[in-house]
Amino acid sequence: MSVATSTRRGPAGPDVSTAQPRKRAKLREFHWFVPYLFLVPVMMLFVVFFAWPAVLALQLAFYDYSIVNPTVFVWWDNFVHMVNDPRLRRAALNSLVYLIGLLPLTVVVPLLLAVLLNQKLRAIGIFRFMYYLPVVTSMVAVAVAWRYVFHDLGILNWALTSIGIVDQPIQFLLDQRTSIWAIILVEGWKSMGSYMLIYLAGLQAISADLYESAKIDGAGPIQRLRHITVPLMVPFILVTLTLEMQDATQIFTSVYVLTAGGPADSTLSLGYYIWSLAFEQFQMGYASAISLVLWIVLILMAVGNYAVSRSKRFATS
Amino acid sequence: MSTVTTQRLRARRRNWYRIVGDGVLYVVLSLIALGFIAPFVILASSALKPLSQDLFGFPPDLIPRPPSMDSxxxxxxxxxxxxxxxxxxxxxxxxxxxxxxxxxxxxxxxxxxxxxxxxxxxxxxxxxxxxxxxxxxxxxxxxxxxxxxxxxxxxxxxxxxxxxxxxxxxxxxxxxxxxxxxxxxxxxxxxxxxxxxxxxxxxxxxxxxxxxxxxxxxxxxxxxxxxxxxxxxxxxxxxxxxxxxxxxxxxxxxxxxxxxxxxxxxxxxxxxxxxxxxxxxxxxxxxx
CATH class of the missing domain: 1.10.3720.10 (MetI-like)
Incomplete structure (x- = not known):
């Protein structure tokens, strides 16, 4: 009968079962290994497609590895090469531009959209549907659609020239000054809906009484936004911030479809550079080294973000 | 008697504010929706236009004349x-x-x-x-x-x-x-x-x-x-x-x-x- 009691070896702590110990004791408990059986599929996938590749990535970063040439152990050469790689520097800078450029489109604008959509109005669901539509469509189709918007004689150039902002149509995707902003616009436009939904979830948790009493105290809509909505949204802003960092560092498909990293590397993202090194130029070892460094940077950023959110929570509670 | 009518007037005015406010809100929401829908509309219009019709041009012409499945x-x-x-x-x-x-x-x-x-x-x-x-x-x-x-x-x-x-x-x-x-x-x-x-x-x-x-x-x-x-x-x-x-x-x-x-x-x-x-x-x- 040792099996029957063994589940109680589990983590000791504030156990709910103390409230009704006699009832618990009578129950036939499951074998101790049963929970682990439920985890077998997920852990198998984890080991094969995450743990094993992670170890490989670590190893690969120290090799000159390509599919065509013999593999050579090169010590730190890949990492030294990173320091002197102008394209990598460009890609890293671009990724920083993506990270900062996407902030207003994913952290600020969606909050305003969510505030607008949080009104009690008829047919508000139709607007929610339309704002969210780009999220469920594929990035490939979205990028293709924007090709027509960005065309020399497309609607965007028509709008800009007829307002008089520009005299000549701009080749948004072929001009080094505009190409990265075009990608940022497409990426932000596509993901805005999902960020909006995160904020909407937060807004619906705010009690209407707060707004009522603020109204009675004479606070206008902007003051209510500034002093009630935004402070209460801080935890959600931190969530969107974390997600934005992830999204911005993973930009790939839009670049692949719209610019292929060009013109003159002006839209080259880290993801696109890694992919292109590994699968177009077959420098897998070097690409792995870059992945590894990027990985460490992202972990540090995530930890930093977490630390900030923890300290904020302590400050408010 | 007079207080009742002023109350009613005030209520009606509040109602008016509400209708106008909602109207403005609908306009804003619709303009934003246009921004989210426009690229899809342009895509669909380009797909449906017959070969004889230009895809691009100032001002843009989005209505396919006539819609065609050739593309x-x-x-x-x-x-x-x-x-x-x-x-x-x-x-x-x-x-x-x-x-x-x-x-x-x-x-x-x-x-x-x-x-x-x-x-x-x-x-x-x-x-x-x-x-x-x-x-x-x-x-x-x-x-x-x-x-x-x-x-x-x-x-x-x-x-x-x-x-x-x-x-x-x-x-x-x-x-x-x-x-x-x-x-x-x-x-x-x-x-x-x-x-x-x-x-x-x-x-x-x-x-x-x-x-x-x-x-x-x-x-x-x-x-x-x-x-x-x-x-x-x-x-x-x-x-x-x-x-x-x-x-x-x-x-x-x-x-x-x-x-x-x-x-x-x-x-x-x-x-x-x-x-x-x-x-x-x-x-x-x-x-x-």
């Missing part, structure tokens, strides 16, 4: 789009249920059972969510080639089965089921598998639906991993097929638009039918 015919002739959609359906009907099963099992263990190392296992699974795809691209490709599954359906399917997001949602769902339910089933003599399959899984059906809907959207739109793992175009999912159509020289702007529209239609239909579940599910996931 669609050309798109389906240039690349086997039906084949790609069939592939996406193959990926969807394998990945979505299998991945949901993995998430169900894991979510049950994480959310409803107590055992040693639960948090460590959970953090491991959750950690995969914070790993950008491009970091794992190369080593995962090498693992797939070691397993001999590159360039085949399995190469796309197997690595897509682990969804940290799905495991997280299922964990929250199972944690929300009252423990009394399990205990009652156990008193009735059910074993652990029966409790799971007959009592607990039916209790989390809404969350399961969300996991499967999002799984379907992800599979239908998957691009980067299939691009890396497949060399053979005949196994491309639809999103990759559209990128292929965009890349090959023979395709023109009209058939590309038509192919893209065709690739969007199934997902838009799914979204139209299930929009409530999708959006409420997404919000629920955030709260949890």
């Amino acid at each position: 669609f015919r050309e798109a389906f002739r240039a690349v086997p789009l039906l084949k790609y959609m069939g592939n996406s359906i193959i990926y969807a009907v394998t990945i979505v249920p299998l991945s949901a099963l993995v998430c169900l099992l894991a979510g049950y263990a994480f959310g409803a059972l107590r055992f040693r190392g639960r948090n460590i296992f959970f953090i491991m699974v959750l950690g995969t969510m914070f790993l950008p795809a491009e970091v794992m691209l190369i080593p995962r490709y090498l693992v797939a080639s070691d397993l001999g599954i590159t360039n085949g359906y399995l190469g796309v399917i197997l690595p897509s089965l682990l969804s940290a997001f799905g495991c997280l949602i299922m964990r929250q769902a199972f944690a929300g089921v009252p423990t009394e339910l399990r205990e009652a089933a156990r008193i009735d003599g059910a074993n652990e598998w029966q409790i799971f399959s007959r009592v607990m899984v039916p209790a989390v059906r809404p969350s399961l639906a969300i996991v499967m809907i999002f799984g379907f959207v992800n599979v239908w739109n998957s691009f980067l991993w299939p691009l890396v793992v497949l060399n053979d175009e005949s196994k491309y999912p639809i999103a990759l097929g559209i990128a292929y159509l965009a890349g090959i020289g023979s395709s023109d702007e009209r058939s590309l638009a038509a192919g893209s529209v065709a690739s969007i239609i199934p997902i838009v239909i799914v979204f139209l039918i299930l929009q409530r579940q999708i959006m409420d599910g997404m919000k629920g996931a955030v709260k949890g």
Whole structure:
């Protein structure tokens, strides 16, 4: 009968079962290994497609590895090469531009959209549907659609020239000054809906009484936004911030479809550079080294973000 | 008498404010909606325009005169789009249920059972969510080639089965089921598998639906991993097929638009039918 009691070896702590110990004791408990059986599929996938590749990535970063040439152990050469790689520097800078450029489109604008959509109005669901539509469509189709918007004689150039902002149509995707902003616009436009939904979830948790009493105290809509909505949204802003960092560092498909990293590397993202090194130029070892460094940077950023959110929570509670 | 009329007047004025305010709000909401819909409208209009009509021009002319299916015919002739959609359906009907099963099992263990190392296992699974795809691209490709599954359906399917997001949602769902339910089933003599399959899984059906809907959207739109793992175009999912159509020289702007529209239609239909579940599910996931 040792099996029957063994589940109680589990983590000791504030156990709910103390409230009704006699009832618990009578129950036939499951074998101790049963929970682990439920985890077998997920852990198998984890080991094969995450743990094993992670170890490989670590190893690969120290090799000159390509599919065509013999593999050579090169010590730190890949990492030294990173320091002197102008394209990598460009890609890293671009990724920083993506990270900062996407902030207003994913952290600020969606909050305003969510505030607008949080009104009690008829047919508000139709607007929610339309704002969210780009999220469920594929990035490939979205990028293709924007090709027509960005065309020399497309609607965007028509709008800009007829307002008089520009005299000549701009080749948004072929001009080094505009190409990265075009990608940022497409990426932000596509993901805005999902960020909006995160904020909407937060807004619906705010009690209407707060707004009522603020109204009675004479606070206008902007003051209510500034002093009630935004402070209460801080935890959600931190969530969107974390997600934005992830999204911005993973930009790939839009670049692949719209610019292929060009013109003159002006839209080259880290993801696109890694992919292109590994699968177009077959420098897998070097690409792995870059992945590894990027990985460490992202972990540090995530930890930093977490630390900030923890300290904020302590400050408010 | 007079106070009653002023009250009524005031109420009417307040009503007017409300109507005007709502009207302004509708206008603003509609203008924003236009921004979200316009690229799709332009895409659809480009796909439907007959060859005799210009795609671009100042001012833009978006109405196809007359609507024509020629570009669609050309798109389906240039690349086997039906084949790609069939592939996406193959990926969807394998990945979505299998991945949901993995998430169900894991979510049950994480959310409803107590055992040693639960948090460590959970953090491991959750950690995969914070790993950008491009970091794992190369080593995962090498693992797939070691397993001999590159360039085949399995190469796309197997690595897509682990969804940290799905495991997280299922964990929250199972944690929300009252423990009394399990205990009652156990008193009735059910074993652990029966409790799971007959009592607990039916209790989390809404969350399961969300996991499967999002799984379907992800599979239908998957691009980067299939691009890396497949060399053979005949196994491309639809999103990759559209990128292929965009890349090959023979395709023109009209058939590309038509192919893209065709690739969007199934997902838009799914979204139209299930929009409530999708959006409420997404919000629920955030709260949890």
